[in-house]
Amino acid sequence: ALSAENTRAVVALASQVRMVGRNLAQVLKAIHRGQAVRIEDTEPVWRGLHDIVSAINDELTEMTVAYGSKLRREAKLTLPADLAESEPA
Numbered sequence: 001a002l003s004a005e006n007t008r009a010v011v012a013l014a015s016q017v018r019m020v021g022r023n024l025a026q027v028l029k030a031i032h033r034g035q036a037v038r039i040e041d042t043e044p045v046w047r048g049l050h051d052i053v054s055a056i057n058d059e060l061t062e063m064t065v066a067y068g069s070k071l072r073r074e075a076k077l078t079l080p081a082d083l084a085e086s087e088p089a
Helices: 004-032 039-074 081-086
Strands: none
Touching: 004 039
8 A cells, every 4th residue: 555655665764774683683793702792882783773663663654644644535534633733735
């Protein structure tokens, strides 16, 4: 049910998550090899992962709300007041 544009956005976000995941895997491998990795050294990886997950959540929420609103309009159903006010025309 995603538009071509939304599908491209999901693919791009998934690529970013894989990139952060590779960085995280490298940190974990270093720990398993017994290399000294301070928790402070892993902060950028965790922050990056959190930022990407937040971005994906925001994108998917926006897509879901927009698509749900479109379906309700097409079905001639009323929108909840808080969504109707914030929804673009």
